[in-house]
Amino acid sequence: MRHKLKASFLIITVLLIALSTFAINPINASADSIEVDAEAAILVDAETGEILYAKNIDEMKEIASMTKMMTEYLVLEAINNGDINWDTTTQISDYPYSISADASFSGIGLIQDKDYTVKQLYEAMAINSDNATTIALAELIAGSESEFVKMMNDKAEELGLPAYDFVNSTGLNNQDLGDNFPDGTDPNAETAMSAKSTAMLAYHLIKDYPEVLEYSSQLTSELDDQTYENWNWMLPWDNDNFAQYYFEGVDGLKTGFTENAGNCFTGTAIRDGRRLISVVMDADSRDERFHQTKKLLEYGYSQFERQELYPAGYQIEGESVIPVAKGKEEVVEIASKDVLSSTVKNGEQESYSVTYNFDEGKLNDDGQLTAPIEKGEKVGTMELTYNGEVNHGSILSEGQAQSVDIITTSAIEKQNWFMLTLGGIGDFFSNIFSSIADTVKGWFS
Incomplete structure (x- = not known):
């Protein structure tokens, strides 16, 4: 009986400490932890x-x-x-x-x-x-x-x-x-x-x-x-x-x-x-x-x-390159041009993420940049998203995210005319071959 009383007392004590701790340092505090009169x-x-x-x-x-x-x-x-x-x-x-x-x-x-x-x-x-x-x-x-x-x-x-x-x-x-x-x-x-x-x-x-x-x-x-x-x-x-x-x-x-x-x-x-x-x-x-x-x-x-949330030169994992058309290289690396900072509430450092927003005018129909490409060329923006519970927004924009430019990290030269011609011929015969293959396949289907 004495052991049960001790156990009950310990449980109550732990609960009281937990509740008082929560009251002093509330987890996941509400929208604003002050009320202005x-x-x-x-x-x-x-x-x-x-x-x-x-x-x-x-x-x-x-x-x-x-x-x-x-x-x-x-x-x-x-x-x-x-x-x-x-x-x-x-x-x-x-x-x-x-x-x-x-x-x-x-x-x-x-x-x-x-x-x-x-x-x-x-x-x-x-x-x-x-x-x-x-x-x-x-x-x-x-x-x-x-x-x-x-x-x-x-x-x-x-x-x-x-x-x-x-x-x-x-x-x-x-x-x-x-x-x-x-x-x-x-x-x-x-x-x-x-x-x-x-x-x-x-x-x-x-x-x-x-x-x-x-x-x-x-x-x-x-x-x-x-x-x-x-x-x-x-x-x-x-x-x-x-x-x-x-x-x-x-x-x-x-x-x-x-x-x-x-x-x-x-x-x-x-x-x-x-x-x-x-x-x-x-x-x-x-x-x-x-x-x-x-x-x-x-x-x-x-x-x-x-706080500086994302440094200059940041690359989103799995999205660090863009394919290149008519270039001596098939891809070019991209990264953020500047630091992306924000005013962060205590404990919410992990409530932010970023996405790329590419300039559609820079890309062809296949989503490629066309050579020649300069080093430091702007290809879009990296936008900051707040994923926390309370977002009052900004006085400067309605729904517009904070962002920095994303740029190419190197230059890509355009292929010379001979290589482009060979590539064009290759594409031509590749298309003919594909067309013939589809026709033959149709005879036996």
Whole structure:
């Protein structure tokens, strides 16, 4: 009896240890091992566009001042194109002045009949999310905010954003603009985008104009002898009140709040050369938009790692050669041109495989390459496939796999005319012989 009790005790103890171990280190964890307390959220690898976390990412929602990321993009594009420069000056028209003078918009009080540089206006927009300076920049670039809104929507289409509706340059509700709301937009509308589109916009803004981070990471700046502060509390502030929000590597990007949008934040950070982009939409409070962003970034950096899955020169077993027509060699070897890497979740290194996708235009009807063939000639792509349980896809492509080129590893010369002629004669008589054989065979069948 005593032995049975000991055995039962041991079994129960082992089960309890196993269950506790599973709870701490769950095997085959669910889609995402975190839950973000916001209406929508996304986490993206800024190099590959891979989505590492997703919650309601296709739902259109108001985005408040995150709208200004598109205004920033168009300003930086205009500078890059030479249409304006940082020292270009403009004065404040009645419309942005009326917004600036309204204390409810908590902006910087601008002065009319004074020249402001593009840099001054841009800094106030990017750092302090000032609405009046944003409108002044829109008017400078397009002549009017109405025309600028058309540019915003055209650029969104050009960038391939899947879900968007820009109605003004600032992210305010059109009601707040009074009679100045842009032509062609609803007087009660507010700019809306999906979390996926917002992340895509942030991705293109950082990729195309990395100088945006020089401004979004500034803690303070000054205009008209007024010092203003950045609304991003995750930056390295020397302030005990903000210490709880700080996250090493954060250098942007854009906060937002309206009654309709709630508290929003597009964040970005870089650590050990890896940049992540996060979007949190309609969090419970101003504090929570940063707490939830911190949760996303911690998840991304602790649970994922950029890994080289297949080296340059990789060959799929059993598929390392392609037959060659009219060449001095009958086959040519192929291999991947570059390293194929991905952002891999811990424990999922074995969840990937690759396949070849040959360029049909390079092959004849018999699936052969035709000589002459150069060394390093591209013949197709090697595509990466994820075979795990959770695949959020990418913000950059719909169903398009990561890939690298596959190339020939040597050159194959074309046979000389004599050998080709002999080969042709051989083929001719071979065909005749086959035809005669088939005929004779038919006589006796």
